[in-house]
Amino acid sequence: MLKRYENKSVDPQWLNSNFPCMTACPAHTNAGRYVSLIAEGRYEDAYRIARDPNPLASICGRVCAHPCETACRRGDIDHPIAIRALKRFLTERHGPESKYPVDVNAGRGQQKLPFRVAVVGGGPVGLSAAHDLALMGYSVTIFEAAPVAGGMLYLGIPVYRLPRDVVEAQVREILATGDITLKLNHAAGREFAIADLRRQGFDAVLLAVGAHASRDLSIPGVDLDGVHKGIDFLLNVNLGYRFTIGKKVIVIGGGNVAMDVARSAAREVLRQHVGGVESHEPSTENVTAIATKEMVDVSLSALRLGAQEVHLVCLESRKEMPAALEEIVEAEEEGIIVHPGLGPHRIIGENGRVTALETLRTKWVFDQTGRFNPAFEENSETQLKCDTVIMAIGQAPRLDFLKPEDGVEISRRGLIAVNPQTLMTSAEGIFAGGDCVFGPRLIIDSVADGKRAAVGIDEFLRGVRHPEPTVEVEILKRHSMPLGILDLIRQPIPALPLDRRTGMTEVELGFDEEAAQLEAQRCLHCWVNTVFEGNLEDGSLCVLCGGCIDVCPENCLELVSLDRFQFEPDVVQQLVDQENLLHVELDNVRAAELGVISGSVMLKDETRCIRCGLCAARCPVGTITMESYNLIPAEPTGLISIESIDAPFRTVTADRK
Numbered sequence: 001m002l003k004r005y006e007n008k009s010v011d012p013q014w015l016n017s018n019f020p021c022m023t024a025c026p027a028h029t030n031a032g033r034y035v036s037l038i039a040e041g042r043y044e045d046a047y048r049i050a051r052d053p054n055p056l057a058s059i060c061g062r063v064c065a066h067p068c069e070t071a072c073r074r075g076d077i078d079h080p081i082a083i084r085a086l087k088r089f090l091t092e093r094h095g096p097e098s099k100y101p102v103d104v105n106a107g108r109g110q111q112k113l114p115f116r117v118a119v120v121g122g123g124p125v126g127l128s129a130a131h132d133l134a135l136m137g138y139s140v141t142i143f144e145a146a147p148v149a150g151g152m153l154y155l156g157i158p159v160y161r162l163p164r165d166v167v168e169a170q171v172r173e174i175l176a177t178g179d180i181t182l183k184l185n186h187a188a189g190r191e192f193a194i195a196d197l198r199r200q201g202f203d204a205v206l207l208a209v210g211a212h213a214s215r216d217l218s219i220p221g222v223d224l225d226g227v228h229k230g231i232d233f234l235l236n237v238n239l240g241y242r243f244t245i246g247k248k249v250i251v252i253g254g255g256n257v258a259m260d261v262a263r264s265a266a267r268e269v270l271r272q273h274v275g276g277v278e279s280h281e282p283s284t285e286n287v288t289a290i291a292t293k294e295m296v297d298v299s300l301s302a303l304r305l306g307a308q309e310v311h312l313v314c315l316e317s318r319k320e321m322p323a324a325l326e327e328i329v330e331a332e333e334e335g336i337i338v339h340p341g342l343g344p345h346r347i348i349g350e351n352g353r354v355t356a357l358e359t360l361r362t363k364w365v366f367d368q369t370g371r372f373n374p375a376f377e378e379n380s381e382t383q384l385k386c387d388t389v390i391m392a393i394g395q396a397p398r399l400d401f402l403k404p405e406d407g408v409e410i411s412r413r414g415l416i417a418v419n420p421q422t423l424m425t426s427a428e429g430i431f432a433g434g435d436c437v438f439g440p441r442l443i444i445d446s447v448a449d450g451k452r453a454a455v456g457i458d459e460f461l462r463g464v465r466h467p468e469p470t471v472e473v474e475i476l477k478r479h480s481m482p483l484g485i486l487d488l489i490r491q492p493i494p495a496l497p498l499d500r501r502t503g504m505t506e507v508e509l510g511f512d513e514e515a516a517q518l519e520a521q522r523c524l525h526c527w528v529n530t531v532f533e534g535n536l537e538d539g540s541l542c543v544l545c546g547g548c549i550d551v552c553p554e555n556c557l558e559l560v561s562l563d564r565f566q567f568e569p570d571v572v573q574q575l576v577d578q579e580n581l582l583h584v585e586l587d588n589v590r591a592a593e594l595g596v597i598s599g600s601v602m603l604k605d606e607t608r609c610i611r612c613g614l615c616a617a618r619c620p621v622g623t624i625t626m627e628s629y630n631l632i633p634a635e636p637t638g639l640i641s642i643e644s645i646d647a648p649f650r651t652v653t654a655d656r657k
Helices: 012-017 020-024 031-039 043-051 057-063 067-071 083-094 124-136 164-175 194-199 230-238 256-266 284-304 325-333 443-462 513-520 547-551 569-577 614-618
Strands: 116-120 139-143 180-183 204-207 227-229 248-253 309-314 337-339 342-350 353-366 372-376 382-385 388-391 430-432 470-476 528-532 557-561 600-604 624-632 651-656
Touching: 012 020, 020 031, 020 067, 031 043, 031 083, 031 513, 043 083, 057 083, 057 164, 057 443, 067 083, 083 513, 116 124, 116 194, 124 139, 124 164, 124 180, 124 204, 124 443, 164 180, 194 204, 204 443, 227 230, 230 284, 230 388, 248 284, 284 309, 284 325, 284 388, 309 342, 325 337, 342 372, 353 388, 430 443, 547 557, 547 614, 614 624
Parallel strands: 116 139, 116 204, 139 180, 204 430, 227 388, 248 309, 248 388, 309 337, 470 651
Antiparallel strands: 342 353, 353 372, 353 382, 470 624, 528 624, 557 600
């Protein structure tokens, strides 16, 4: 096979559009690659790809909100690949919690550096950053306020969703990465101040304190005995403290207040500051996802602690509820009684203790402009009797440990302002990431923040810049997909029967080997694509036979005449500006000639392509090839000075089976 282009330029936007699962993952995990390796039975290789960019892979295999699945192109056909469950399948075989763990960091540690970094907070941001910094050669000290590491992974997520031995195994693996010291029961503002860390000789500080404070609900009766905040409830339960709960519990949630916070924040204008930092607004989707997880976790935990009835009250109608459908169904299956379309009006008490929640029927949640602006029906008061009310209405960070002399800017919304590229705050050498910067976020977002902060700290301390990934292009000699791939159905994720979901026993069981392979075979291999690159030298110019069109099972190819297209001036100019990237597409035609000359155009709908390779196999002259694209991440050993960085994508061409 001839290598037609030794140093092929790849348009990053086009490349990202062909990596939907990888692009959607904040940590840029190459999900498609490890899924395809599972289908081949190459579990250790698959685990290495899943774990390499994500130091919390075992945890994400159980509780990640899986944005990769939302982006999966298979979902446009029937159902997305069960990527999260497949990751768990791998970590149960080779993760730190397994019988046969694989050390993906063996041989990756770099030479010891003369810098010390303090990480304030031992949650997913802090652990992720410490992991990457240790691999780079830094000495890292993690200061954790709680008696256990893991942050909300340990303190906020119930055991029935995330077993504690998995968290502990993941933490042990990270601590063994390099020179990392963990100091428990060390809270900022109590045992130390940020200024103390400077005086102790730390060269950089990362603030990763999360959002462990519950938001308040301003209605009469919130001070009655029996009224609790959701986060406080989960913290007590997960640390094993005694928590008295009644027999009839009402959880107020649904993401309504979180939505209010997010929508209100969206109306603020981001302020640019002299120090290059910005105040950030939380993602509506992320805030809502966190709030609804809290709502369901609180409800099910209350049921497992002995409550005879657990009711859930939320503003939204059933269709508007921000919780994922499977979350609502799971809650109802386990006995949670959902009351959609009701807003809390007041909490009623007797002798200082709660006896009922009074609600109003929601008229609407969002007004005609789409703004969160709930209205209620007059004279629609309803009372729900109860002896416990838990408010699962969102989270906020505690930042009172920061003093004016620290120089860290706090936004009007109580979040830390940072440089969005480096995550450095307005104080030189102090970085921040996670919920204390962006509001409540997904676990995988926090992992990505930790990795980004590690790079920012490294670039700050050493005055260097990490290069962007290179693109490896593999020209495949043979490529085929499983027969009947579109007939394969999504495998159900096994779970405990309802009558066995007692106490804090883990509910989801995970795939066995047979189910994992069947599910993995459904992957469409989005990192592989058909490429039309004929040229005169090797006799592979297209002869317009139409064979590729005839054989395409998805009808995603079409040959049409050039005169059917209209080229606007701005389109032509864009083609001129990107001529080095579009020489194949234009096939020796100058952009200025479009609309003037005659000819034919091959159209391809890449959203419908299933990468079957039949068009390449059918092409009689080899115009069409199947090419695989792989991003090779920059390793710390390849660091170079900022001045020598140029193009973001450097391409290596390979020729493999």
